[in-house]
Amino acid sequence: MKISFKYLVVSFFLLIFFQQTISSQNIQTIAIQKPTAVSVDRYGNIFVADVSGKIAYFDSTGKKIYEYSPSKIARVSLLESWRSVKTFVFYQDLQAFTLLNRFLVATAEQYRFSNAIGFARLATLANDDNLWVFDEADFSLKKYNPDNEQIILNVPLSLIVENKDYNFTFMREYQNLLFISDANSGILVFDNLGNYKKKIPVSGLKHFGFSGDELYFFKDDTLYFSHLYQTTERIIKLPKTEEKINFVLYLDRKIIIFTDKSLIINR
Template sequence: MKFLHSNTILIYLLSFSSLFAQDTIRFSHSFPIKGDFIELDNIGNIYLVKGQKLLSLNIDGKVTYENSNLALGEITSLDASNALKMPVFFRDLSQVVYVDNKIGQIGERVQLDVAGFPLTYLVCTSYNNGLWMYDPFAFELIRLSEQFQIASRTGNLNQILGVPIEPEYMREYNNFLVLALPEEGILIFDRFGTYIKTVPVKGVKRFQIRSDRIYYLEDDGLGYYDLKFSTLGYLNWEVGPHKSFAVWNDVLAVLRENRIDVYHIIER
């Protein structure tokens, strides 16, 4: 009886501890390099932007491709959601150049300024080879089709949401369009630009979306919002000074002043 009783207690404790087990972050390796920001594509390549230069690296830090011939000034952003067709955005000129996973240019540059959007502030990939952009003059999100015709638009978000809109980062994921507003939180829209909700996490200027989770860095850990379950989670971890970060599957890459640190997110 005592043996059975002890086993019962042990099983209960193990079950109880596993119920509250948390994901953890484990350091893997690092390599020296400098840059402005990084992105990870869906096959594990790291893309590093440094001024006007774009580099492709493998997860071990070996430079596989380099492109410094885009000749449109400093690169503002790169969306690596679709590794075969990634928009490289030049905010100063309101122009976009598409590159493949070897960072070679695809087709002609997209002149958003000529198309009537000279103040475009953000862009990101959309479904069916479309492109989302944020127009700060009209305070609206506009989706362009593959032929660069207006397919969807939100209207004035200042009026719709009742708050000033100053977004810093934008990505589309499955049926969602996600926008980071540091002063308000993370805004979620459907794929047509209809507002759904605001996740009340302030101070987020950049995020990454993988496996239905919106990840963002804070001073003392990695936070996330689960799109599937509508829940917030947090992984305590000493982040330290950093310039940028990216997530792919269980890989977390953090760009620091003179190196990239690579970690693994261990799910419990």
């Protein structure tokens, strides 16, 4: 059976049109206030803190499930929700942190760091339920036990990063590795004992994430993926948005974009 070239051309353009139509129908936009921190758990639920200090929990379909409103308004500097059963909330301005359960109910209003921490520039939850803290006072990375308020590990950073030329913006532990983004030089990688491993040379980042065995981050209009254990890389062009993109999350082929006014889910 012969199929004409004209038929193939028409079919090709119909296929392209169909794909574009499906793509446009799979974009969901939700109005939000300007976000200051975002996270996603392993089930695809979305967590976003806005400029008012509120934290919203959306399920993977974009439906708002819970909202946390603290009694004391403060800017949320970092969110970590990957483990689902708890969300870690860090307030740099208050030098404090909060733990929320899966219903976004605080186990206590706020915990303050002890005198063992000079000034916490960044803090995040470790896999062993302790905290990783970048202490700006003595330019060190510390593992902090919030129960007894003691330091477990203390790693001076002066031999790794020039302490006059740094801008640490985000940190997260993943697969027994700790990643810290320095906007001026790249992503620093440590093992779970605080030993420095390497630097990923990508500057200008304020956030990054993980999907499977890949680290991802966005710059300009592109989402970049780098394999943690191989040398493979890939990119995804982000869809156009009317507003500046502040954060991007990626999970199960779903791209979640945060602008000043919108949460945009691309399936």
